[in-house]
Amino acid sequence: MVTRRPTTRGWLALVVLGTLASSHASAQAPSPTEYQVQAAYLSHFGSFVEWPAPRRSQSTFTLCVLGADPFGPVLESAVSDRTVDGRPMMARRISQPRDAESCHILFISASEEPRLDRILGDLADSSTLTVSNMPRFTVRGGMLQFVVVGNNVRFEINETRALGASLVLSSQLLRLAVAVRRGDD
């Protein structure tokens, strides 16, 4: 299957349009197409992260969204027909952190910002890659944080937190990160 993705110029156009169309006052409020990109990125992270053995033997690769779902059907189309290590990818919406036990990747919606510390605390023992686009996510203990640089969607990485969760991040992923936090920052 060939995924069709727009060119960089296309991004720009869409972002501009998105911004124009946006009714939100906040400059950080993402446009719907940005969430398409993020959803696509989420579906790709699985190929560049190594989970510990028990999680690897799960029959499916699960992508979960905690809190208000910003993706909608975009997430479904992002994960459809996708595999990681031969395992089919699945998307799930959950409301409680403890439901995230079987999730490989957990996107924490900006709506959960006030409860973030507790959530991260609940997830301390699980090998789940935590991703979010809320600001200061990695500072506060999140592993991967989406950032918009210029016209592109990039990400920051908190490697320490990932290693602490027994997750090994590929150098290829680290290479592309705009910032990598190591040690206690």
Add this chain to the structure above:
Amino acid sequence: MSRTLTWANVLVSGIALFLACAAFVVYSVVTFRDMVVRDLSVQAQIIGTNSISAIVFDDAIAAGSTLSALAAAPNVVTAGVYLPDGTAFATYRTGPGDSAATPGLRPDEDERSWFDGGYVHLARAVFLEGEPVAVVFIQSDLRQVNVLLIRYLMIAMAVLVGSLAAALLISSRFRRSVTGPIIGLAETAQIISREKDYAVRAEPAETEDEVAVLVRAFNEMLDHIQGRDEELAEARERLDLSLRSAGIGTWHLDLVRARFLMDDYSHPLFGLPPGTSVRRLEDFIGLVHPDDREETKRRLRDSLAGDAPFGMEFRVLRGEPNEARILSSRGKVYKNREGAAVAMTGVCWDITELKRTERAVRVLNEELEHRVEARTQELEAANNELQAFTYSVAHDLRAPLRHIHGFSRMLMEEYGAEMDDGARGYLEDILQGTQRMGRLIDDLLALGRVGRQDLSLQLTGLGSLVAETLESARQEAQGRNIEWKINDLPFVMCDPGLIRQVFTNLFSNSVKYTGPRKHAVIEVGQVTLDGETAVYVRDNGVGFDMQYASKLFGVFQRLHRREDFEGTGVGLATVQRILLKHGGRIWAEAELDKGATFYFTLKGFGEDARPVGENETSEVLS
């Protein structure tokens, strides 16, 4: 020739080397291209793997920096990462390259490489989780390949030239030790063949190798040839000498070439001047006497067709005036492996004189036979006449003798008393004389009878004959001291009456001539002399002088005086005649005063003779 060898060597080495180098170069080119492609493939794979994250996370700059690592490969002209739809995500360029090339990959292809326009292109799909996400495309120039190719070619050329030079060098050194002697050998062989001079020898080789062996063998062979030649020449000379001495000529018929050859010694036989050439068989036939030509041709044909050698006598006309000479000829046919006659070699010689001599001898023989017959007839006639004469004379003499004897006796009986001693003495003499004459006549008649009589042969034991004869011999020898030694005597086919006479006569003689002996010994037996059986009668009497032995058996021949020993001189003649009639003979050996031995043989001895069993010992008569 040495150059041929040298260049042959060089050529062979050159071709071998060239082929090797060519194969090597071609192989290098092929593998090098493969290597270049492999290189590119590896590079593409590395770039691909390292670009996956950049592609999926849309980081063209990161992808670009990955591509820039290709700067390490100076042969790479352009490269790029392309999205599946063909658009370029990131590119790399050092030169113009072949801008027309596009990284088109078919859906089932993971990688494709092609050579075009002096460049090599490679496109490789990049996969993430089994799905193609991009295509890496690299374009490289062939400078490196070409450089290497040229380098290889130059090395190959250098090796080739160097090897050829070395081959040339070694070859010319080799020439000395191998080709030198071989060439020498070849030249020697040529000289020998051309000049037919088998005294020439090849020079021995310096080294002890196969060439030396060859040269040695060659020389030895020449030695043999020379030896053979000499033997052949000697043999030919001997043959020539023999033929010449014997006056034999040789001829040779070559059926394959239809030629007839005659040697120089044949020419005189046929009356041809020396040096005449007789080329064909027809010419030869023409030399034969016309009457003998057919026979000669027939015999030749038979001989050629069959296995028997050719041999015949034919006449030729030669000389002035034409004289018919007879020649004898013998020939031997030579056949090839299939059994067909291919040649015939023969001899012929003049037998005219021989024939003449044969004829003369034959004629003489016939003459002789006639003469002998005539003479025999004459002799027989004469003999018969003589016998008749003797017989009639003897008979005719008998009657008057009887008269004389009778009347003398009557005179003695009737008037003896009235006669005086002198008259009586005269009358005694007359009586004795008539008696003697009567005996002589009887003996003569007996002799004649023997001649006339036919033999009546029967198997007789000589022993019994002797026994009978002995009786009367003993009576005759009464009062004498005679020792008789009678040994085994054989059986034989003979006329017993006549042989009895033989024994009678011989015994009588022995008794007579042993008269002077006080103790006479008379022996009878058989003996083998020179392989033939003979019977002997031996006595120790007065013997006789062997000088006169030839006269023993003559009629009226006596070797002793009448005063000493009585006898008519006819006895032994009779005995001889009897034995001659039996096909035997009689002879005697004696020594004066020592005794005599009479031997006789019979024709039946040896065939029917059997030694008799009993052996009578001697008896002494008292």
